[in-house]
Amino acid sequence: MPFPVPSPTAASPGFTLRDSGFSYNDAPLLAPLRLDLRPREIVAILGPSGSGKSTLLKRLAGLLPGGAATDLPGRIAWMAQQDLLLPWLSLRENVLLGARLRGEAADAAAADALLARLGLGAWTTARPAALSGGMRQRVALARTLIENRPLVLMDEPFSALDAITREEMQDLACELLADRCVMLVTHDPAEACRIADRIFVLSGRPAVLSEVAAFPARGPRDTLADDILPVLRRVHDLLREAAP
Numbered sequence: 545m546p547f548p549v550p551s552p553t554a555a556s557p558g559f560t561l562r563d564s565g566f567s568y569n570d571a572p573l574l575a576p577l578r579l580d581l582r583p584r585e586i587v588a589i590l591g592p593s594g595s596g597k598s599t600l601l602k603r604l605a606g607l608l609p610g611g612a613a614t615d616l617p618g619r620i621a622w623m624a625q626q627d628l629l630l631p632w633l634s635l636r637e638n639v640l641l642g643a644r645l646r647g648e649a650a651d652a653a654a655a656d657a658l659l660a661r662l663g664l665g666a667w668t669t670a671r672p673a674a675l676s677g678g679m680r681q682r683v684a685l686a687r688t689l690i691e692n693r694p695l696v697l698m699d700e701p702f703s704a705l706d707a708i709t710r711e712e713m714q715d716l717a718c719e720l721l722a723d724r725c726v727m728l729v730t731h732d733p734a735e736a737c738r739i740a741d742r743i744f745v746l747s748g749r750p751a752v753l754s755e756v757a758a759f760p761a762r763g764p765r766d767t768l769a770d771d772i773l774p775v776l777r778r779v780h781d782l783l784r785e786a787a788p
Contacts, residue, residue: 572750588740621693678709747786
């Protein structure tokens with residue numbers, strides 16, 4: 545029986561993401577941009593360290609002043625690189641934290657069902673300290689999913705995991721976020737080639753976003769496949785060229 549993952553109330557629409565440009569200490573960091581996300585696609589953003597990837601994502605999420613399109617507030621779920629679990633709450637309580645902070649009724653049954661789907665059904669009342677890093681990221685994914693938002697912004701959420709656990713989390717993200725639009729910041733070209741529908745590179749000063757690859761079929765993919773390996777090499781080459 546398929547697991548009932550929360551889905552947006554309507555089919556996930558496309559989004560037009562805009563940023564007005566951003567300067568830090570009077571130095572331009574991000575050029576103004578517009579990015580059209582297609583319905584139900586995963587877009588990966590890569591770029592050299594310091595190019596502004598995380599800054600762009602935080603601005604679009606409304607975590608930094610200005611830049612976000614006016615139709616985004618209330619439509620975004622955020623998943624950070626760190627799991628950000630509160631150590632004094634159980635896993636169930638961490639998953640339901642957003643509803644609690646908003647003063648809304650918390651759906652404990654939905655939280656338990658998500659945790660069970662993610663292999664944590666026996667841990668719902670445990671504290672985060674009892675979990676491995678991979679298990680904690682599964683809780684963070686459950687917390688993101690239960691927010692039931694059509695646009696999910698993910699800032700390197702799997703980078704701290706070992707290779708096998710990272711692939712497992714990528715597979716789960718492809719499956720459980722299939723009805724969402726997803727924007728993923730990553731440092732890993734292989735991760736981008738494995739799960740993204742389109743790949744963009746952020747480079748320059750001020751940084752400009754450029755599309756560098758698109759895939760005809762959904763992920764996850766074998767990055768060593770004959771049709772994927774050349775794309776992976778090209779993304780690597782572009783990142784080398786973009787490095788300061």
